[in-house]
Amino acid sequence: MLDTVQGSETFTEPVVAAIDVTNVPYHVSPWKGEDDIEPDDERVWVNGRPRVPKPEYPEMVNGGKDDGDYEFQYATLTIVGRNAPLVLAVEPVRHNFNWEGDDGDTSSWAEVVDRLLEQARELVDIQLVMADRAFDSHGVFHVLDQKHDVDYLIPKKTDSKRLRADAEKVREDTELKSLVEQDASLYVREETTYVDVKSDETVGENGYSHDVAFMHVPADRKKWDTSPEREIPYALFVTNRSDDISPMDALGFTNRYSDR
Template sequence: MISYTPRMSDTFVISIELEKRLERGASLYRAFAALDHPFAYPEDQYPEWHPTSYSFRGMVKLFYYREITGESYRSLTRQQELAGIFGLERIPDESVLSRTWRNRFDAEGRGFVTNGAHALVWEVHEADFYAPEVRPLQEIEPSLFEDDAESRPTFTDGQIARTTRLARNHVFESFDSGRAQNAMYEDSRFLELQAFLGMARCGTSQGATRFQFLRGKQYGPHGDTHLRTVKQFDSDELFDGFHEATERLLSVIQSGVSFHRPVTVAIDITTLRYYGNVEGMRMVSGTKEGDERAFKFATLSIVGWNIPIILAIEPVRESSPWDSNPPNRICRVVRRLVRRAQELPIEMVLCDSEFDAKPVYQTLSNLDVDYLILRRTYSAERAAIETMDDDGQDVAVESATAHTDHGSHAMQFLYVPSTKSEGTAVFATNLRVEPAEAEAFCQRYSRRWQIENEYKSIKYDFLAKTSSKDYRVRLFYFVFAVLLHNIWRLTDFLLKAGVDAEMDYAPVLTAGESRLRWFRETSSTATSACLL
């Protein structure tokens, strides 16, 4: 007898085959009846001597059916005609069904059933064809995609392949793990897998299995091998590799279109939530939410009329009660970001109030770049705003000088009507701005809106799932997610540049515009690669 080793990918193949038949108009009853090939199934948790009279394979199919339809145990007992389809003498009573699900299936077995069944429910509703037996989408917990709809993959198999091909052509050679030359897998295989994990919204273990399923068992490494390799990338070399890869992407962009120079850039900080013990975790910081903890990363991005590429990344390490870090000097983070990006001429740097500090002002002035930074409102600013209100003024300009240990420079504080709420916003700049120009000048700050969209895209479209608490893993995953975001923007650029030679940038593609037909588009490959 042939022995079949159960794999999580087998459950997806089952859902693909069922969906094909449903889309051709078959009932779910007939679709199950047509599943006449052997397929791998989870391990039976009952020992051989257990007196149960119900075939485990039949029970797997029955519970698969239940997860697709949402039928209650009582409802199933009233449909004895299902017994023949599933190879059972009869449908068990409610107590047996409940006990079987709890005791005869372990966590992996229950996941095998629910992952495949819920994937089918997703696909039927996404494809929007008539399948009345399939339960409403809102009833299921999307366990395949880890708890929330935003975890659902955004990209088709073809889009993942195209992005990976661009990455191989332009960026992979910038990264080196330092592993031995005779290692079983080249670094490029791990980078391909990382691209797949991010764009398919997978965890490492599940994603590595699916990657092998699609590309061949010998093509890609196992999940644990991938994690061990990721940890071998030196952090400094990782940032150098990102910088080199980004330069290559920019060279492609600049060679094919009229690129606006100098560029306006924005600096901001994003967080990746951390759960667990913080003792000894030097890179974990507190957040504005109080008791939450996170890894923090600062980025510098092109904004405005050019293609929105992230040019530089820097980790942010703060002083927290659980570590011995020195006080954070955000000006040093700003200096490193701007220096990495200054191969492109920078017209202006935009920052939010998190960077409102004289050392930041002076750092940017010393780097010979102009800045526009949103100010925090303290007592001096509130007093100035009250004076403006008394005088009936909407706009005011205050000249000042920034004095620090590393120099001084002339600057101005601009008081203008807030675009977000009633009241007045205050900005700092090292440019000379007349009161009549101040409001229009400060509207440049609105270009920062692109950053929030970038962060959302990075986290929900390109960041691979992981529960690892190891900073090396979280750092690599984030840097690579940013790189995938940049490559996706390059894809957008290449499509648009084929239409217009000169481009005032307005994205053709957003990552969320192409909903994944994951199982549908990989069905031909999947069916040939795995027996049902």
């Protein structure tokens, strides 16, 4: 499929890629029924009651947002923009849940992104990565900028301290259309997942990784809204294109995220 697309006149490189998370429901409980429980089964306390996990339950199944929801989760990297959408890489995502006790593993978002880029860059040249808000982490930013040398555009999580601070600035100025903070230094720490700050040669003094720009702009989608007190909803994005984004540029640049 990729060979066919690359051979067409409409395919252009370097490409723009989108990284998203997809959940696939799994309609089987991880807990034994009352009739299947043996006297010597190990109990796990969940919401104030003892439960017994099934020993052969698929390890890649995660819990959903609501109690009783279970799902497989995948991260995908897809070519977007001017090119026809085409999935180039898929990675399963695992989270440790209460039925696994201390034996379960949790996938690092930075590791997931690294694996996706490793797969995709063997096939195409990538210029810009636009990722879901779930990937808002310093580890992900470091992997994209320092290991894979690609531009990125990612919305910040709604509980971001910086987002709340910038939202206050925006609300104070009713005429403000966008707010851009350029050349903000991004650091990684020992607790940053998937980044070994001691052995990683791309980590600078005091954990310095690279410069970023924060862009507070009108939100095109309701789910980005971080300032419901205003008539115009706003969202906060981060990019490593830190030195060439003006407030006017920010509007057009972040609109690319809407069109992905």
